[in-house]
Every structure is written in structure tokens, then in C-alpha cells.
Amino acid sequence: xxxxxxTEVGALSLGILGGTGDQGKGLARRFALAGQRVLIGSRxxxxxxxxxESIGHGVTAGENAEVAAKADIVIVxxxxxxxxxxxEALREPLTGKIVIDCVNPLGFDxxxxxxxxxxxxSAAQQAAAVLTxxxxxxxxxxxxxxxxxxxxxxxxxxxxxVLGDDREATDTVQAxxxxxxxxxxxxxxxxxxxxxxxxxxxxxxxxxxxxxAHAGIRITDV
Amino acid sequence: xxxxxxTEVGALSLGILGGTGDQGKGLARRFALAGQRVLIGSRxxxxxxxxxESIGHGVTAGENAEVAAKADIVIVxxxxxxxxxxxEALREPLTGKIVIDCVNPLGFDxxxxxxxxxxxxSAAQQAAAVLTxxxxxxxxxxxxxxxxxxxxxxxxxxxxxVLGDDREATDTVQAxxxxxxxxxxxxxxxxxxxxxxxxxxxxxxxxxxxxxAHAGIRITDV
Numbered sequence: 001x002x003x004x005x006x007t008e009v010g011a012l013s014l015g016i017l018g019g020t021g022d023q024g025k026g027l028a029r030r031f032a033l034a035g036q037r038v039l040i041g042s043r044x045x046x047x048x049x050x051x052x053e054s055i056g057h058g059v060t061a062g063e064n065a066e067v068a069a070k071a072d073i074v075i076v077x078x079x080x081x082x083x084x085x086x087x088e089a090l091r092e093p094l095t096g097k098i099v100i101d102c103v104n105p106l107g108f109d110x111x112x113x114x115x116x117x118x119x120x121x122s123a124a125q126q127a128a129a130v131l132t133x134x135x136x137x138x139x140x141x142x143x144x145x146x147x148x149x150x151x152x153x154x155x156x157x158x159x160x161x162v163l164g165d166d167r168e169a170t171d172t173v174q175a176x177x178x179x180x181x182x183x184x185x186x187x188x189x190x191x192x193x194x195x196x197x198x199x200x201x202x203x204x205x206x207x208x209x210x211x212x213a214h215a216g217i218r219i220t221d222v
Numbered sequence: 223x224x225x226x227x228x229t230e231v232g233a234l235s236l237g238i239l240g241g242t243g244d245q246g247k248g249l250a251r252r253f254a255l256a257g258q259r260v261l262i263g264s265r266x267x268x269x270x271x272x273x274x275e276s277i278g279h280g281v282t283a284g285e286n287a288e289v290a291a292k293a294d295i296v297i298v299x300x301x302x303x304x305x306x307x308x309x310e311a312l313r314e315p316l317t318g319k320i321v322i323d324c325v326n327p328l329g330f331d332x333x334x335x336x337x338x339x340x341x342x343x344s345a346a347q348q349a350a351a352v353l354t355x356x357x358x359x360x361x362x363x364x365x366x367x368x369x370x371x372x373x374x375x376x377x378x379x380x381x382x383x384v385l386g387d388d389r390e391a392t393d394t395v396q397a398x399x400x401x402x403x404x405x406x407x408x409x410x411x412x413x414x415x416x417x418x419x420x421x422x423x424x425x426x427x428x429x430x431x432x433x434x435a436h437a438g439i440r441i442t443d444v
Contacts, residue, residue, distance in 0.1 A: 115417070147443075203419060207410060
């Protein structure tokens, strides 16, 4: 597959499962604008099509299983509730592929967001436990859907931490993330260290509430 | 006590328990350079004195209990191994004070660093459970001791996430962090969300290994 160079990554088609949610739609829009071939997947082909048409830029649509089978690389942007069951149903079409999990297992109460415990350690490790034949990478946890969908924002001020145990796969996803103008894909460690990256989204939500912002992170000195 | 303004924070004396380690010494040096009155604490008064003399800039020294009693604000920079016992022994002198926990419970093996499970959820929550009469805040987790101790670095390119449930205390610690040139103290959420901030240090270590860097984080859009 790709060796992580920008040129090759640009030629890969990108499926986004759960692509009708704000995070999925935002990523679909930015990658389509960057020239990537994007397929939005949903449990409902009709809702996937509506989302694809609302984005434009050549984005196509299908049911999750169809998109999982067709796309070269797949982003999992489904809600945490249903994450495991969705992936269990897609084991076969996702075999051999790079699967990027961007799901943040969070709970909310009157004090704001907090990290939910995950039996496997993190959503990404749960994906790896289910998709034993896939190359699971964790990335895109801290993207702001609002920013991604904002037509006024031409450059996204964000570093995307990319985690995984397969160097070629993390290199590819770093290159993919870096296709969005302003974004850098930065290696952020092994999958066993994915929990805190997912959970940090709760802190970013706290920052957003305090500052009425759409905060992201940048890594300094790299 | 302080209301979080820079002027008042500058008048407070700052104790650093475990100040003979690299992180403690680095913070002591930067705060002394910023004009803060700094007291280094250690289990051994002699080693505290050696550390204070190696830093200069008016830094004084004493045993942990003495420094805990004398200082207006206290940073806990002791090793995770011994964290709980050290704090249990200092409950009385720390009563009523802002106590800043910067301890990262990490393990290391041949694959690098990883987050250790903590019964209370995080080092900061353990501190709060032990120091029921103190105002526990979590901050300074991602500072690079190498950078703090480097005389060539005049501005530290870092945002310090400040977590806690006491608004006046977190405001004060934000103001304190911002006294180091280049640093911004940014509210990062409640103590229940401290684990992932501590654990993220494992990811930063991974980034440092990959890039031979001394990485830190910046928060965008605030």
C-alpha cells in the first residue's frame, strides 16, 4: 500500500464510517477540498447520500459495509455507543486495510465532559481487538467539527496526533492528516497510549466552555 | 489569599517539594529567574541546599516539612513512587494552602513510556484525597526539565494546563505559570480530568524519541 508519501496518499480513496455526524462530515469536507476521493458511510444509505450532497466536492455515499469494502483507507467516526457492534459487523470488508479510529469515549453531566472507562483501554484498542485483520491507527480526536465545517476557515490550526503500532500505517495517516491545509500529522505513540489522547477531548471541551473557543493542540519543538 | 492577579502572585513564596529532581530544579530555576521567592524542599536538607546553591538566584532550601510550612504555595514534584506517603506526612503543614501536583504516574519498558493505573484516578486526585484540607491543583505536567534548565532558552514555548475544582486556586496557578516567559497558564478542566493530562506525558516522551525533541503543547484558538 502507500509508503506514507503525500503523492501516494492522495491517490487513495477515503471512507468515513459514521460520516453523517458533524465530525465525520467535517473531515469529509476538508479531505474532499484537499482533493481526496471521499466516500461517506452510514447505516442508512439515504442519510449518507444527504450528507454527501450537503458537502459536494465529489463526495459519494453508501451504506457502511459498502463504503468499508470500496475505500482504500477508512476513518471510523461513529458514536462511541455502538462503536464495537458497528466494527464487529465490518470485520470482513475492513480486513487488510488501514482503519483510523477517531472516537472519543466521553460522558457528560452538569460539570461537563469526562472520560469513560473502556475495557480494552481505549476506543482504538477496542477497534484493534475487534479488527484483528486490519491495521488500526488512532487519529483526528481533537478536530473541531465546527472549525472543519466553517467555510471562513481556510487553514486549520491543529496538530493531529497519530498513534499506532504499525509504522507504515502511522506514516500513511500522518501524511493523510497533513493534506488538510494547516494541519500536521504527528506520531503520538503506540496504541496503548491512545486512551489519554481520546480522553483529552474532555479537557478541550472544558477549555472551549471557558473561552468560548474551538481549541486544538499544537506540539512544540517538532 | 491571592485573587489570581500577576502582582499578588509575585509576592507569594513558592515551595517545591522534591525540588532536587530535574523537574523540580527546572521549575525552581525558572520561577527564581522570574523574581519569585523559591524554597526547595527535599527529604534531605543537605541535598535541598546543594540543589538551591546549584540554581542560585536567591533560592533557599530545607526539609520538605519545613518548606511545606514556610511557603505560601507548594509544588509537589516528588517521584510517583512515594507520592502518597510523602503527602500523608505533610498534611498538617499543607493545610489551607494551594498545592500544585505535577506528578506523572508513568511506567517504562522497552516500548517506551505508558500510563500507570492510579486507584484514585490520577496523582492529582490522590493528592486531593490525602490533603483534604488543601486546595489541590494539577499543573506543570509537560514541562521539559532539559528546557527549563537550559541557559540558552530564554522563553519556554509551552502552555501549562491548570486543572482543579477551586476557581480561585486555578486562577492563581494560571497566573503563576504565566510568570515564566513564554508560558501561558490555561485552565484545563476539573481534577477528575487530570489523569489524561498526566498520562499524555507518555505520548510526549514518544514524540521526543521520534523527533529527538523536547516537545510541549500549545492550545490553539485561546
